[in-house]
């Protein structure tokens with residue numbers, strides 16, 4: 042039987058933990074598939090991989106994957122992950138979070154993890170709202186759109202996740218969508234290869250909440266919107282500015298080589314300290 | 322100075338003794354956020370730990386600090402954070418998570434006067450109930466209250482051992498006076514110490530249950546990255562760690578969390594009792610207040626007045642059995658605390674109406690003096 046299963050099943054706790062909790066048409070499962078395929082290219086031992094998450098629909102992902110898995114508290118995935126990575130730098134730490142998890146309650150941990158350049162691959166599933174609690178607005182809800190807590194339209198501006206990550210010090214920053222899956226596999230693989238703090242924002246539909254509240258159609262329709270509403274960086278360069286309006290750009294925005302990861306730097310600090318180098 | 326000065330006699334500060342106790346216990350990982358009056362713990366460890374490859378990190382806040390030590394503990398480290406009231410409030414989220422997921426961590430909360438920012442540099446014992454019930458939901462708690470520099474060192478080590486042996490958070494609760502006082506202290510020799518090794522499962526990987534049911538309620542814990550792949554969640558979980566809502570799994574989990582403490586009370590209980598059996602008047606005190614109680618006892622002895630002194634060292638779980646046995650036949654118990662009345666309710670709960678339980682409280686940021694206790698005792702007996 043198992044011989045006929047796709048290789049992705051090697052990584053799934055498929056005998057124990059399925060069916061999963063996500064709604065039909067939800068984008069999170071596609072992100073999980075991409076993570077599996079990207080990890081598969083790395084030739085890592087599954088025993089060395091730690092998948093850490095916060096709380097939310099996205100953060101339910103760890104239970105389904107046969108790594109070391111840590112489902113923490115809302116917003117804290119990176120703080121738990123920082124502790125685990127520093128305690129055992131051999132661990133390959135991947136954090137998955139929703140947009141509320143990563144940017145609202147966990148925003149402080151996100152910017153400080155980026156600043157430290159702790160070696161964690163961070164994947165943020167941006168579905169423009171709080172899925173798990175029933176579709177309230179999040180820091181990435183587009184102005185004017187409707188959610189359970191913006192009945193008159195969103196009045197706050199949102200965060201641009203990729204700009205925030207770059208500004209805070211991440212060394213690899215990319216954006217993909219669950220429509221462009223093969224591209225997403227590559228973006229995530231690029232992030233996994235990076236020995237520093239990397240961020241991949243993944244645009245994904247939440248048809249149950251955000252989709253319904255804004256009459257965006259069914260899951261298929263929302264996928265088509267990802268196809269039609271996003272462009273690659275190359276396309277963006279070619280388009281005249283007026284045609285770029287309203288399009289979200291996909292691709293790798295930053296890939297720096299000049300910054301040493303936190304645990305590598307810490308190891309050097311210990312050597313210096315043991316060798317008698319001190320500020321005092 | 323470098324490392325623990327084994328066997329040497331020194332003038333040592335309470336917070337310093339906590340830090341050196343942690344080093345003696347083999348701490349591998351510290352994460353914290355600066356707050357008075359606990360900063361010395363972090364500062365000493367920042368200097369000492371990198372010398373031997375220990376991991377030390379200052380996080381962006383206390384929520385991150387407690388989260389980081391839980392992550393580190395799961396990844397195989399012996400872990401500590403240190404804080405005070407406002408930071409301890411922020412740590413309640415992680416404290417509950419560690420209780421639920423049964424991850425050994427040690428939190429030092431050097432108590433200062435609250436609520437809120439309160440009196441940042443001044444003493445209090447106002448966090449006793451927060452240590453017990455600060456995080457939401459039913460949960461087990463172990464909290465220890467040292468009364469001297471020597472005890473800061475010894476209880477720091479004990480806190481790590483208890484955390485490991487019970488797979489639960491342990492809170493060390495020195496009050497500010499104890500954290501900041503200096504005393505002469507002779508460090509033990511290294512071979513005099515008992516430090517529990519971190520537990521390791523010895524079953525084949527496919528047999529491993531992260532929350533295996535045992536007689537004591539505690540099972541050896543695997544760590545990330547050593548071949549046992551397991552799931553950890555703050556959701557109520559089954560023996561493997563996976564979320565469950567089945568009543569026949571939820572109830573055993575909740576019962577085990579409680580019973581792993583209640584079944585081993587003898588391993589936890591620690592009291593210091595002076596002349597209680599011979600006296601009809603007893604002063605109940607802990608932390609710095611105990612020192613004043615002992616001084617008051619000497620003053621009163623000179624006045625030919627005999628009192629007993631009862632001090633819980635482990636304040637959570639509260640020593641119910643011993644308090645009932647030793648104090649329920651007294652005329653008067655004076656409960657001295659640096660708060661508006663916290664442990665006094667425990668004493669009242671355990672004693673009959675015939676016993677007069679009298680409060681002696683101070684919450685102005687200063688310690689209770691021996692003279693205050695003397696006059697209170699004279700007043701009520």
Ligand SMILES: Cc1ncc(C[n+]2csc(CCOP(=O)(O)OP(=O)(O)O)c2C)c(N)n1
Nearest residue numbers: 096097098099115139140141142171172173
């Ligand atoms: C401290 C705390 N506050 C609030 C919640 C309730 N809560 C659970 S998930 C969630 C937001 C989820 O949204 P997001 O992070 O965007 O993830 P999604 O569900 O959309 O994947 C909230 C507010 C919580 N669990 N903990």
Ligand code: SF4
Nearest residue numbers: 063064067098172247
């Ligand atoms: S609520 Fe939205 S994000 Fe959550 S599972 Fe359903 S579709 Fe996905």
